[in-house]
Amino acid sequence: MNPLTPYLSPTEAPLRADVDAWRGLTVLEFGTDWCGHCRAAQAPVAQTLTQQPEWQHLKVEDGPGRALGRSFRVKLWPTLVLLQDGQEVGRLLRPTAAAEVAAALKAVQRV
DSSP: OOTTOOOBOTTTSOOHHHHHHOOSEEEEEEEOTTOHHHHHHHHHHHHHHHTOTTEEEEEEEOOTTOHHHHHTTOOSSSEEEEEETTEEEEEEESOOSHHHHHHHHHHHHHO
16 A cells, blocks of 8 residues: 555545445545645554555545545544444544554454
8 A cells, every 4th residue: 555545535435335335344544635644644554554454445535524424423634444344343543653553453353
């Protein structure tokens, strides 16, 4: 995964019904390309996810009126919503270190 991968635009974002039907482990990352917190989180998230190939990672641009972000009640950026078989099993707000991201992923995998 390239840390410079842009966020999917609202027109490219999946529908909530599609997300709910996904199988496996997924990190949904909500944020924007211009957000300072989002930019700061890119390296720790990328570093961790390159070592966790079982996790699918999808970056979704968020903002007012964006249906997917609202359905997950996203209020801060970046928000990483951790899904297992389409169901939320964890959440991480504004991660700043790879160890923090790794711990969150590991905790979810034990559930």
